[in-house]
Amino acid sequence: MADTAHRxxxxxxxxxxxxxxxxxxxxxxxxxxxxxxTFWQLIVWGFxxxxxxxxxxxxxxxxxxxxxxxxxxxxxxxxxxxxxGFIFGNLVxxxxxxxxxxxxTAERAFYPIAVFINTIPIIAVAPILVLIFGNGIxxxxxxxxxxxxxxxxxxxxxxLKAVTPATLDLMRVLSASQSEIFWKVRIQSSxxxxxxxxxxxxxxxxxxxxxxxxIGSNFGLGALIIExxxxxxxxxxxxxxFTAALLAVxxxxxxxxAETRLIKWKASDVx
Amino acid sequence: MAxxxxxxxxxxxxxAHAMGAVAVSVRxxxxxxxxxxxAVTALAGVSVDIPVGSLVTxxxxxxxxxxxxxxxxxxxxxxxxxEITVLGRSPQEARRERNFSFVFQDATLxxxxxxxxxVRLPLEVGGGGSAHAEPAELxxxxxxxxxxxxxxxxxxxxxxxxxxxxxxxxxxxxxxLMDEPFGALDEITRDKLNEExxxxxxxxxxxxxxxxxxxPEAAFLGQHVLVLASHPGRVKEFMTIDLPYPRRLAVRxxxxxxRITARLRQLxxxx
Numbered sequence: 001m002a003d004t005a006h007r008x009x010x011x012x013x014x015x016x017x018x019x020x021x022x023x024x025x026x027x028x029x030x031x032x033x034x035x036x037x038t039f040w041q042l043i044v045w046g047f048x049x050x051x052x053x054x055x056x057x058x059x060x061x062x063x064x065x066x067x068x069x070x071x072x073x074x075x076x077x078x079x080x081x082x083x084x085g086f087i088f089g090n091l092v093x094x095x096x097x098x099x100x101x102x103x104x105t106a107e108r109a110f111y112p113i114a115v116f117i118n119t120i121p122i123i124a125v126a127p128i129l130v131l132i133f134g135n136g137i138x139x140x141x142x143x144x145x146x147x148x149x150x151x152x153x154x155x156x157x158x159x160l161k162a163v164t165p166a167t168l169d170l171m172r173v174l175s176a177s178q179s180e181i182f183w184k185v186r187i188q189s190s191x192x193x194x195x196x197x198x199x200x201x202x203x204x205x206x207x208x209x210x211x212x213x214x215i216g217s218n219f220g221l222g223a224l225i226i227e228x229x230x231x232x233x234x235x236x237x238x239x240x241x242f243t244a245a246l247l248a249v250x251x252x253x254x255x256x257x258a259e260t261r262l263i264k265w266k267a268s269d270v271x
Numbered sequence: 272m273a274x275x276x277x278x279x280x281x282x283x284x285x286x287a288h289a290m291g292a293v294a295v296s297v298r299x300x301x302x303x304x305x306x307x308x309x310a311v312t313a314l315a316g317v318s319v320d321i322p323v324g325s326l327v328t329x330x331x332x333x334x335x336x337x338x339x340x341x342x343x344x345x346x347x348x349x350x351x352x353x354e355i356t357v358l359g360r361s362p363q364e365a366r367r368e369r370n371f372s373f374v375f376q377d378a379t380l381x382x383x384x385x386x387x388x389x390v391r392l393p394l395e396v397g398g399g400g401s402a403h404a405e406p407a408e409l410x411x412x413x414x415x416x417x418x419x420x421x422x423x424x425x426x427x428x429x430x431x432x433x434x435x436x437x438x439x440x441x442x443x444x445x446x447x448l449m450d451e452p453f454g455a456l457d458e459i460t461r462d463k464l465n466e467e468x469x470x471x472x473x474x475x476x477x478x479x480x481x482x483x484x485x486x487p488e489a490a491f492l493g494q495h496v497l498v499l500a501s502h503p504g505r506v507k508e509f510m511t512i513d514l515p516y517p518r519r520l521a522v523r524x525x526x527x528x529x530r531i532t533a534r535l536r537q538l539x540x541x542x
Contacts, residue, residue, distance in 0.1 A: 164377075164379070166375050166376075166377050166379045167379050167381070169342075169347055169373070169375065169379075170373070170375065170379045171396065172346075172347060173345055173346075173347065173366060173371075173372070173373040174392070174393050174396050174397045175366055175367050175369075175396075175397030175398065176396035176397045177396075177397070180395075180396045180397070184381075184392070184395065184396060185381065188381065188383050189383075191383075263383070264383070264422065265382045265383045265422050265423075265424060266382075266424055
């Protein structure tokens with residue numbers, strides 16, 4: 001039976017069969033998730049764990065229904081901060097990487113500073129920025145940007161330099177100008193490296209925004225986490241955490257989709 | 272030492288047409304790498320004339336500077352002393368005029384470009400040159416019709432090198448400089464490409480300088496073989512191969528061919 005289904009789905013445009021086939025590939029993962037949730041539910045029931053300590057999956061689901069509006073209202077600021085942080089952090093990192101590749105002096109001057117900034121724990125920078133910029137949206141964007149910045153800078157510099165000497169010889173024989181080498185070769189060869197960094201940044205920018213909201217904020221998923229914890233509203237806390245994870249996963253998927261659209265070739269030495 | 276010998280017997284129509292004309296003239300060229308104390312002399316007093324339309328193979332022990340000589344002609348390495356003219360101009364002018372193309376040991380294709388887009392690259396950079404051949408026609412010439420849209424990763428090593436040859440021919444160069452282009456290929460692929468290179472040479476009438484470390488390859492392809500000695504790199508012999516074209520692979524089983532390779536081997540042992 002399963003064999004027949006598999007064979008029919010090998011034909012193109014077999015909508016339902018294709019869906020069934022995908023399900024067939026995914027079923028171990030789906031079964032594992034359902035199994036774990038059931039296990040969790042059973043433990044909470046079996047040991048009569050109080051809700052404020054650890055809520056059961058059903059209670060978390062209820063929280064999604066009851067506090068749906070609260071979650072929704074706090075989801076948007078966090079998405080906005082994470083997204084703007086992602087854009088600014090990566091943009092600055094990319095432009096800096098381009099500058100470093102063109103100027104050895106600039107690289108020598110600023111690379112150590114970039115490394116130093118990276119070594120400061122983000123959780124320690126957050127209060128400083130809150131003191132400077134208040135508890136509005138600006139410090140959250142800056143922290144989300146800071147957390148994205150370094151991996152992208154390092155990878156982008158590596159990517160722009162990942163051009164073989166033979167390729168540079170070829171471009172020289174063709175009398176290519178520096179800007180032609182940059183646009184036709186360096187930018188293209190850096191893309192796989194850039195996307196490796198953007199995938200990291202797509203999840204860390206959400207972490208940055210949430211950490212910033214912990215320090216000083218009365219809106220966003222981070223603030224909601226703090227509030228739910230102090231009020232022992234464990235189901236809401238869990239629901240908020242799941243929402244934040246969902247946000248990060250969505251951003252990651254978007255970057256992955258963009259990557260497969262833009263890069264049809266495989267680079268040999270990207271991690 | 273027969274340092275400057277011109278072809279006496281025209282072996283191809285192209286050579287007969289341009290008999291006496293010199294494509295590349297090398298006069299007393301030294302190439303020294305490194306500073307005062309660590310200086311390494313790669314070439315010392317090399318003089319040779321490459322007749323227009325000829326196919327000259329270059330062979331020598333490793334470190335004899337055969338690649339360096341080719342790269343000096345291509346304006347990739349500066350000569351420390353002496354003079355090189357390419358069609359009566361300096362290597363730099365000849366490079367800007369697209370008088371020569373270079374084929375590297377690695378195909379050096381841009382991995383994000385399809386076969387045909389790689390062939391087009393020389394037309395897009397460095398001013399593009401004045402004359403150009405049709406990229407699709409060239410892919411047909413090198414036996415890759417139907418693979419125009421294939422990415423380099425989807426092609427075998429031999430096919431990638433064919434694309435590199437098509438790319439070298441697209442700007443209709445008068446001279447083709449080839450630096451061990453088939454060195455990384457298996458013997459069967461190499462034999463096939465050797466035969467095809469001869470066919471392309473006779474069809475296009477291009478002057479070819481071909482560096483190799485294979486004695487049979489040097490003898491099979493070359494109208495002349497330039498034998499270089501090492502430490503420092505200098506001309507040992509400019510030998511004319513009296514085998515008629517078109518040559519087929521079977522010529523390598525003849526007594527005459529064996530005599531030629533034996534002579535070359537003897538010359539290399541004396542180096």
